[in-house]
Amino acid sequence: MQGFLxxxxxxxxxxxxxxAKTRKLLRLKRIGHxxxxxxxxxGVLPMALGKATRLLQYLPGxxxxxxxxxxxxxxxxxxxxxxxxxSQPCQDLSLExxxxxxxxxxxxxxxxxxxxxxxxxxxxxxxxxxRKGETVEVPIRIVExxxxxxxxxxEGEFPELDVVIHCGAGxxxxxxxxxxxxALQTGGTLAALERIASSxxxxxxxxxxxxxxxxxxxxxxxxxxxxAPLQHLASVTLPTTFAQKWCQGQRVAVIQEVSGLVxxxxxxxxxxxxxxxxxxxxxxxLVPEMVFEAI
Numbered sequence: 001m002q003g004f005l006x007x008x009x010x011x012x013x014x015x016x017x018x019x020a021k022t023r024k025l026l027r028l029k030r031i032g033h034x035x036x037x038x039x040x041x042x043g044v045l046p047m048a049l050g051k052a053t054r055l056l057q058y059l060p061g062x063x064x065x066x067x068x069x070x071x072x073x074x075x076x077x078x079x080x081x082x083x084x085x086x087s088q089p090c091q092d093l094s095l096e097x098x099x100x101x102x103x104x105x106x107x108x109x110x111x112x113x114x115x116x117x118x119x120x121x122x123x124x125x126x127x128x129x130x131r132k133g134e135t136v137e138v139p140i141r142i143v144e145x146x147x148x149x150x151x152x153x154x155e156g157e158f159p160e161l162d163v164v165i166h167c168g169a170g171x172x173x174x175x176x177x178x179x180x181x182x183a184l185q186t187g188g189t190l191a192a193l194e195r196i197a198s199s200x201x202x203x204x205x206x207x208x209x210x211x212x213x214x215x216x217x218x219x220x221x222x223x224x225x226x227x228a229p230l231q232h233l234a235s236v237t238l239p240t241t242f243a244q245k246w247c248q249g250q251r252v253a254v255i256q257e258v259s260g261l262v263x264x265x266x267x268x269x270x271x272x273x274x275x276x277x278x279x280x281x282x283x284x285x286l287v288p289e290m291v292f293e294a295i
Contacts, residue, residue: 001050001223003049003226006207006224007033007207007212009042010208012039012040022212025209030049030050030051032047033048034059038174041193043194044203045195045198046199054290060199061168062146062166065165065173065194065196066196067176067177068191069177069191070188071186072090073189076115077174078175079190082189093184095150098180105148109144110142111172113175114174115138145167148163148165149163173190174190177190233263234260236265238272240267246264246288246291249288249291251285252285255283262275271292272292272295273289
């Protein structure tokens, strides 16, 4: 079995839990996932099955989340799973005050990941260091927020803001919640998070673990084709002679106007793998990057 599964991760499960459960259901050892989700988060978790795990590195990095930010509260983990370290009721806070500050989170921004995160510092996971009470300097990262849209605002002692965030890979929504609270001088933490899109997969097309189990019992499960989430890459089709040479690791000329990484297909429609287009004085050359299926 090979291909992709668009899984809707349940609340409370780690991404590794989902991989372990899927391995058991499919009776397949080789399974990987794209883009770790925190246990408290739900939503899209792309799963690669069989040798499709080799394609994970080529998936697009864009993601989208629906998040609820609770203001007036600060926690150790920047979400409701951690201990409350500061509480400041702010019932007088209005959406009109919050709106102008949201613009600073759009575009390429500097972000400090949460102390409780899987990022490695000096070879150790931040969450492991945090649990031991060790404090280290968390490196600043540059992330990109493409769009940030307000969905709802609920007043109260600890008002809540619902937003949709479209962002690049490596973005921590918990950090946005924390930093918005800092900008407002009220404190802020992430109250809920659902990933609605990731690497070309969308929540509306996802399946739960229960759905997967039911499909398997009915003999109706069919993974997505291995090349399905790679449509952001241009494609090149090769005749048999060129395809055989390419699959053997040779460079072959291509007359199509393409650049960068491309999908490579045999003329009969088979997906062969990923190539890098190398400019030359004559025709561009297709350099094998990853041969997925040999002829």
